Amino acid sequence: MKNRDFIFFVGPSLVAMFVCIAIPLIFVLEQSFFVNKKVYKEVEVESCVAGFTGQICSVEMQTKPQLNEKGEIITQKEFVGLENYVRLINFDAVKKAFWQQNFLELENVKFFSALRFTVTFCLITLPFVIILGLVIALTVNNLLSSLKGPIIFVSLLPFIITPIIGALSIRWLFVGDGIITAFLEWLTNSNISMFSNSWTLELMMILYRIWHVCPFAFIVFYAGLQTINKEMLESAIVDGANRYQRLRFIIIPHLMPLIVFVSLIHLMDSYRVFEEIIAFSSDAYVISLQWLTYDFLRLDDTGNRYISSASASSILTMIGISILLYPLIKKTWNDYREGKL
Amino acid sequence: MKLKSIIAILTATFISTSVWGGHHACDYKNKEELTMLSNSYDAWKAVTNAMASCGNFTATLDKDFQQKHSDALAANPSLYDIVGISNGSITPLINAGTVRPLDDLVKKYGSQLLPNQLIKIDGKIMAIAMSVNNQHMMYREDIFSKLGISEPKTWSDVLSAAEKIKASGMVEYPYGGAFKSGWNIAEEFVNMYLGNGGSFFGSGNAPAINNAMGVKSLETLKKLTAYMDPEYLASDSTYAQKQMQQEKIAMGVLWATRAAAMDNAEESKVVGKIKMVSAPMGDARPASSLWWDGIAIAKNISDAEAEAAFQVIMEGIDKEMVQANNDKAVWLIDGYKAGKSAMGAKMTADNGAVPYPSGTRMGAMHGALGTVVPDFLTGKKSAKETLAAIEDAYIAKAKEQGLM
Numbered sequence: 104m105k106n107r108d109f110i111f112f113v114g115p116s117l118v119a120m121f122v123c124i125a126i127p128l129i130f131v132l133e134q135s136f137f138v139n140k141k142v143y144k145e146v147e148v149e150s151c152v153a154g155f156t157g158q159i160c161s162v163e164m165q166t167k168p169q170l171n172e173k174g175e176i177i178t179q180k181e182f183v184g185l186e187n188y189v190r191l192i193n194f195d196a197v198k199k200a201f202w203q204q205n206f207l208e209l210e211n212v213k214f215f216s217a218l219r220f221t222v223t224f225c226l227i228t229l230p231f232v233i234i235l236g237l238v239i240a241l242t243v244n245n246l247l248s249s250l251k252g253p254i255i256f257v258s259l260l261p262f263i264i265t266p267i268i269g270a271l272s273i274r275w276l277f278v279g280d281g282i283i284t285a286f287l288e289w290l291t292n293s294n295i296s297m298f299s300n301s302w303t304l305e306l307m308m309i310l311y312r313i314w315h316v317c318p319f320a321f322i323v324f325y326a327g328l329q330t331i332n333k334e335m336l337e338s339a340i341v342d343g344a345n346r347y348q349r350l351r352f353i354i355i356p357h358l359m360p361l362i363v364f365v366s367l368i369h370l371m372d373s374y375r376v377f378e379e380i381i382a383f384s385s386d387a388y389v390i391s392l393q394w395l396t397y398d399f400l401r402l403d404d405t406g407n408r409y410i411s412s413a414s415a416s417s418i419l420t421m422i423g424i425s426i427l428l429y430p431l432i433k434k435t436w437n438d439y440r441e442g443k444l
Numbered sequence: 445m446k447l448k449s450i451i452a453i454l455t456a457t458f459i460s461t462s463v464w465g466g467h468h469a470c471d472y473k474n475k476e477e478l479t480m481l482s483n484s485y486d487a488w489k490a491v492t493n494a495m496a497s498c499g500n501f502t503a504t505l506d507k508d509f510q511q512k513h514s515d516a517l518a519a520n521p522s523l524y525d526i527v528g529i530s531n532g533s534i535t536p537l538i539n540a541g542t543v544r545p546l547d548d549l550v551k552k553y554g555s556q557l558l559p560n561q562l563i564k565i566d567g568k569i570m571a572i573a574m575s576v577n578n579q580h581m582m583y584r585e586d587i588f589s590k591l592g593i594s595e596p597k598t599w600s601d602v603l604s605a606a607e608k609i610k611a612s613g614m615v616e617y618p619y620g621g622a623f624k625s626g627w628n629i630a631e632e633f634v635n636m637y638l639g640n641g642g643s644f645f646g647s648g649n650a651p652a653i654n655n656a657m658g659v660k661s662l663e664t665l666k667k668l669t670a671y672m673d674p675e676y677l678a679s680d681s682t683y684a685q686k687q688m689q690q691e692k693i694a695m696g697v698l699w700a701t702r703a704a705a706m707d708n709a710e711e712s713k714v715v716g717k718i719k720m721v722s723a724p725m726g727d728a729r730p731a732s733s734l735w736w737d738g739i740a741i742a743k744n745i746s747d748a749e750a751e752a753a754f755q756v757i758m759e760g761i762d763k764e765m766v767q768a769n770n771d772k773a774v775w776l777i778d779g780y781k782a783g784k785s786a787m788g789a790k791m792t793a794d795n796g797a798v799p800y801p802s803g804t805r806m807g808a809m810h811g812a813l814g815t816v817v818p819d820f821l822t823g824k825k826s827a828k829e830t831l832a833a834i835e836d837a838y839i840a841k842a843k844e845q846g847l848m
Contacts, residue, residue: 141846149564152573152736155774155793156793158560166847167539168804174743210824211819278678279675297675298675384677384678385678386626386818387629387678387821388818388822402514403808403841404532404535404811405535405539405803405808406536407841407845409844
């Protein structure tokens with residue numbers, strides 16, 4: 104492709120990415136070094152509230168934000184350097200854990216407990232998604248062509264369901280005396296509580312995510328299988344290659360770019376694991392990095408949200424994704440440079 | 445992905461009442477287009493339906509209304525004319541000055557209001573209260589009398605009763621409650637801590653909960669969990685209510701707004717079996733806090749709209765509505781007859797429960813409690829570590845807000 108054509112093709116996307124991704128990211132990065140403080144003043148407030156039989160009146164000192172002449176709350180932006188980050192990762196706890204060589208202690212810091220779950224979640228689901236996706240694709244590829252359409256449709260269903268809805272359905276199957284829990288209790292004659300242990304919750308989340316994402320891997324691999332050179336497979340059979348050898352030496356190398364692609368997308372998606380935490384109300388036991396950011400952004404009872412902490416948490420999430428994706432992106436780049444792509 | 449899921453949650457929990465006549469007759473013909481945002485439990489349904497009978501009125505009932513109302517009322521013109529609030533959720537609106545004083549309107553149209561309904565802040569009427577709410581003890585009278593257990597008055601009574609009920613095997617779990625991590629479990633701690641006579645703040649908005657009362661409150665909560673459904677950290681008010689209605693639990697400290705549902709034969713198997721009594725006593729007072737629900741009017745709307753809004757509100761919280769919905773809440777409105785389902789709320793108040801200490805700093809404290817208290821219940825931290833971690837989380841929040 105000529106350079107000029109290339110720019111015409113890629114230009115609009117680059118502009119859109121710059122406006123919609125790069126600029127907000129710069130703002131988030133900036134915000135993570137600042138806090139927006141409201142200007143508070145101690146004022147004496149006399150208030151009367153409804154009691155049961157009569158009013159309860161009291162005079163108390165309250166901390167109230169000051170308003171400007173337009174009636175807006177006055178805020179001051181203050182530079183705090185890395186303070187937001189230090190607070191988020193609880194630097195003292197990190198130092199202590201380092202000196203005592205006791206890194207399990209870090210589970211007590213919300214950030215590290217979220218990081219631990221997020222990373223294990225990504226790394227455990229990834230191989231299952233790839234392998235199961237490949238198995239389904241190979242199976243469907245060998246089916247009678249009249250069966251292919253319906254089977255593909257059914258296999259894609261989990262991916263079509265909105266994640267939060269899918270997760271909520273799983274919740275209702277298992278929570279309390281849900282259908283499946285009741286059945287398992289009857290089967291094993293024991294009392295099962297899936298929502299009262301972190302490992303059962305994590306297991307449910309992992310299984311749910313694999314079930315949900317497998318169809319995506321399957322459809323990508325299935326498309327890839329259609330482009331395999333049939334003659335090469337036939338000559339392999341003539342040469343006496345068995346099923347496994349054909350898979351190992353022809354099919355997988357052919358699908359490799361797609362495997363890398365699916366891995367990239369899956370890692371990016373699962374690093375932002377969030378719906379499962381909300382749908383399973385698991386935040387007492389299991390939280391993810393994305394949930395941590397959400398928790399800072401959620402309004403509390405008095406209408407405050409914690410944008411600076413949320414920004415710091417977002418930036419750390421982004422750094423985490425970059426580290427996780429680095430090997431895959433590097434491989435793709437090397438392949439490109441060596442002219443394999 | 446995140447925005448999508450938030451929208452999905454909101455849509456799932458969101459009920460919008462359309463304009464319809466209902467049985468309520470409205471004496472005021474409303475000509476202004478009015479909108480309202482409020483919580484979604486039964487009492488709000490009753491009030492907004494009565495208001496809708498005046499015409500040109502749309503209500504959005506959403507249990508997560510607190511996530512919207514500050515920003516919605518800060519807009520000019522405000523996205524809603526009327527907002528349903530409680531003593532907690534009014535704080536951000538008062539702080540931002542986005543609700544209007546109602547003194548003139550009360551003088552002109554509010555002759556039906558009782559003095560107790562006028563919520564005054566800094567001398568001005570800022571909201572009209574319609575009902576009070578608190579958490580109190582509900583228990584299965586039939587089980588208690590069969591086992592010869594007397595009415596539980598303190599937490600040690602509750603625990604020994606729970607032990608006997610557990611031994612009898614009459615229900616699956618002796619105790620139930622709204623222990624869901626986040627707002628609910630924080631509220632449980634607040635109630636316990638107030639009951640033990642604690643106060644949350646020292647001078648200069650510094651936290652002051654790391655003390656013997658805090659430890660005792662945490663330990664009582666943990667002792668209770670031994671008698672609860674192990675999934676208690678996912679159990680909100682509605683779940684606990686259903687557990688009681690479906691004979692799964694024998695007692696619990698639940699919201700007064702849930703009391704009437706126990707005798708609703710359509711959804712409850714325990715009609716007539718539940719006794720409502722005071723919240724159990726802590727060391728100082730009942731482990732509960734007093735809340736009120738009420739209505740306020742946005743500041744950023746025209747005076748004509750505000751005047752119409754006020755008159756519609758007066759129709760929504762009139763005698764006729766109360767008489768038709770007597771047991772849906774503990775109403776403060778003229779014409780209400782405190783029935784059996786209000787007894788628990790009344791006894792709790794009579795025993796000296798105090799109002800929830802709402803305010804800016806309490807919002808940060810409540811948030812910190814909601815994320816850290818579960819760490820104690822799941823055994824991740826000791827009581828002292830938990831209280832220290834709550835204070836740390838509060839300080840982080842308070843510093844970011846400029847409170848400290």
